[in-house]
């Protein structure tokens with residue numbers, strides 16, 4: 001009997017997940033859904049050269065960690081407790097930033113992220129802005145660290 005209950009519950013969970021994913025596919029681009037379900041670059045980076053941390057007006061927070069060599073971003077990772085579109089935007093902005101000179105990385109705007117994601121509905125566009133602002137904050141932290149390594153210790 002307990003096995004039947006468990007398999008009923010498993011089936012219900014599976015059906016609910018499938019329905020959430022179907023709704024997401026109806027609403028968002030394939031790029032957004034793929035990055036939400038398999039978030040590339042998600043996680044904390046130890047020994048980063050710059051960290052950005054921004055909380056958006058919706059209350060979601062994103063952190064971005066950068067590894068930089070000769071002013072070129074060699075690796076970028078992020079963390080967020082935000083929704084699926086925030087997860088997708090963080091994944092995209094870290095991919096776009098990797099390999100770029102910091103001057104070019106500063107040009108990764110909300111619009112650039114939205115384009116790369118294949119767009120977002122109006123009420124989710126701020127997730128791309130949060131990602132862009134967090135990247136800029138991480139670059140600012142890297143530049144402060146470069147000028148004076150102590151500054152970063154005090155700031156974070």
Ligand code: FES
Pocket residue numbers: 056058059060082083085086124126127130
């Ligand atoms: Fe708040 Fe996406 S819902 S940043």
